[in-house]
Amino acid sequence: xxxITLQDIIxxxxxxxxxxxxxxxxxxxxxxxxxxxxxxxxxxxxxxxxGIDEQTIGVSPVGCxxxxxxxxxxxxxxxxxxxxxxxxxxxxxxxxxKIVFSYQGDGDLAAIGTCETIHTCNRGENITMIFVNNxxxxxxxxxxxPTTLVGMKTATTPYGRMPQWPDGTxxxxxxxxxxxxxxxxxxxxxxxxQAVYTPAAVRNAKxxxxxxxxxQMENKNGVNFVEIVSNCNSNWKMTAVDANxxxxxxxxxxxxxxxxxxxxxxxxx
Amino acid sequence: MAKFRGAIVVDTERCKGCSVCITACPCxxxxxxxxxxxxGYNYAFMANPDKCIGCASCGITCPDGVIKVYKKAIE
Numbered sequence: 001x002x003x004i005t006l007q008d009i010i011x012x013x014x015x016x017x018x019x020x021x022x023x024x025x026x027x028x029x030x031x032x033x034x035x036x037x038x039x040x041x042x043x044x045x046x047x048x049x050x051g052i053d054e055q056t057i058g059v060s061p062v063g064c065x066x067x068x069x070x071x072x073x074x075x076x077x078x079x080x081x082x083x084x085x086x087x088x089x090x091x092x093x094x095x096x097x098k099i100v101f102s103y104q105g106d107g108d109l110a111a112i113g114t115c116e117t118i119h120t121c122n123r124g125e126n127i128t129m130i131f132v133n134n135x136x137x138x139x140x141x142x143x144x145x146p147t148t149l150v151g152m153k154t155a156t157t158p159y160g161r162m163p164q165w166p167d168g169t170x171x172x173x174x175x176x177x178x179x180x181x182x183x184x185x186x187x188x189x190x191x192x193x194q195a196v197y198t199p200a201a202v203r204n205a206k207x208x209x210x211x212x213x214x215x216q217m218e219n220k221n222g223v224n225f226v227e228i229v230s231n232c233n234s235n236w237k238m239t240a241v242d243a244n245x246x247x248x249x250x251x252x253x254x255x256x257x258x259x260x261x262x263x264x265x266x267x268x269x
Numbered sequence: 270m271a272k273f274r275g276a277i278v279v280d281t282e283r284c285k286g287c288s289v290c291i292t293a294c295p296c297x298x299x300x301x302x303x304x305x306x307x308x309g310y311n312y313a314f315m316a317n318p319d320k321c322i323g324c325a326s327c328g329i330t331c332p333d334g335v336i337k338v339y340k341k342a343i344e
Contacts, residue, residue, distance in 0.1 A: 004343060006318055009276040014341045016275075017325040019334030028333055032310065033287030037332030199293050199326040240287040 020044035022053050022073045029067065033240020035230030036065055038196040039132055042206040043103070044072060046213055056099045057091055059084040063105035064138045082113025085120035088127045099216055101128040106147040107137040110178045114146075117182065121223045124187025128212045128224045131179070134232040135251060142235030146176035149254055154235070175254055179227040183261040189222025190215055191261035195229040195252070197244040208259075222264065229255050274343055275323020279313050280335040286310035290327035290336060296320040299327060 022044040028037045047053045053074050060068040062081035069076035079087040084102040092100045109117050109131050120127070136154055137143040143156040151160040161172045183191040190212055194205035205228055212224035229251050233243035259267050277299070284306065290313050291299045300316035313336075315321065323340025 004274055004341065006276050009274055009323075009339050009341045010278060011339065011341075014323075014339040015337065016323055016340045017328035017336070017338040019337075023334060027283050030332065032285035032332075033289050034332055037334070038330065041332075041334045196330075199330050202329050240289050241292050244289070244292070 020048045022048050024071055024073055026070050028071060030064065031232075031234045033231070033233050033243065034064070035134065035196045035228065036132060038202060039103075039130065039205075039228050039230065040065075040068065040071055042196075042202065042209055043101075043130065046206060046210045047074065050210070050213055050217065052099050052213070052217065055097070056101070057088075057095075059088045059091070059100070059102040061102070061104040061108040063108045065103055065105060065132070066139070068103055082108050082111070083116055084108065085113065085125075085127070085129060086116045088129075089120050089123070089125045092125055092127050096126075099128075099213065101130060101213070101216075103130045104132070105138065106131070106133045106135065106178075107140075107145050110146045110176050114178070117178065118185070121182040121185045121225065122187050124189075124222045126216055126219065126221055126223075128209075128216050129226070130209070130212075131225065131227045132230045133227055133255065134230045135175075136232050136235045138232045138235055142232075144172065146173070147178070147255075148172075149175055149250060152250075177255065179225065179255075179260060182223075182225060183266060186264070187223055188225055188261060189220060189264055190224040190259075192225070192259045193227040193229065193255060193257050195247070195257055197229075197231065197247050201257070204257075227255075229257070272342060273322050274341050275321040276318060276339045277315055277321065277327060278337045278339070279315075280337075281306050281312040281314070282308075283333055283335045284310060284312035285333060286312055287332065288313075289330050289332065293326045293330040295324065295326060296322060 056074045088102040144154040195201045231243040298321045301311040325338040328336040328338045
């Protein structure tokens with residue numbers, strides 16, 4: 001058998017994977033190993049596969065992903081801090097035939113934007129919401145977010161998050177499972193929680209995001225909400241590989257993966 | 270023997286050397302180079318090209334989308 005050289009393999013007809021053409025050539029400003037890049041990539045792949053890049057409008061948040069509009073080759077709006085769902089609702093109501101999605105982090109969606117998130121989900125706007133949860137405020141330097149785990153050390157909880165003082169008086173509170181919270185609202189059609197720490201998890205996350213966009217394309221009413229449990233290796237003060245391992249051991253027991261609600265019905269576990 | 274041979278091409282100037290592709294690779298193909306790119310990161314490269322099966326696990330986990338994966342069936 002003739003020996004196959006690398007030049008024989010590296011030919012255009014053998015290409016099985018490359019970055020989506022919907023991502024611009026600008027390199028991501030995210031830290032090495034950050035899950036935001038992976039989520040950007042899979043959203044771009046889904047939009048490309050569904051062929052809806054010309055009619056999609058994204059709404060970017062305030063947070064690490066504030067410059068998402070530089071990376072996607074689709075129309076984008078930058079919303080005020082936490083107001084991305086409100087902004088997306090308005091766009092969808094003015095242009096019902098456009099595909100509108102919001103992209104937010106946990107400091108944006110679950111802290112300052114809780115009001116907008118809950119009321120958008122309660123109104124049942126026909127939009128797709130992507131929520132990247134890494135349990136910390138990444139851009140501002142690693143302060144405690146509502147989704148921070150109990151005992152997790154951050155810049156504002158240097159001894160670990162303590163929900164209550166030993167005598168029972170309230171202190172930092174408990175991790176906010178906003179995805180479970182909004183799944184109780186009648187306006188949400190599809191609610192799921194995924195992660196991007198292994199190849200298998202990335203594939204599942206891509207399927208979930210694709211379903212969230214397909215529901216919107218078919219003009220089915222109700223919010224399609226996808227939470228992605230992600231890492232923040234810089235502010236967790238770990239390497240990217242250790243952060244993914246830490247995520248699996250500590251984040252996933254508090255934020256278990258899987259569909260929570262499909263077709264307006266809660267999935268019993 | 271494997272029925273497929275694969276190869277990856279890394280955009281070394283965009284690679285940030287996060288090592289996520291190294292843990293994602295089931296065949297131990299990828300390692301970080303001793304040299305650095307223009308930004309000072311040790312970029313990923315194909316250290317054991319013979320073992321690559323073109324599964325694209327590295328490509329789909331790369332946060333920066335710098336890896337192109339090629340796959341060829343061998344007779």
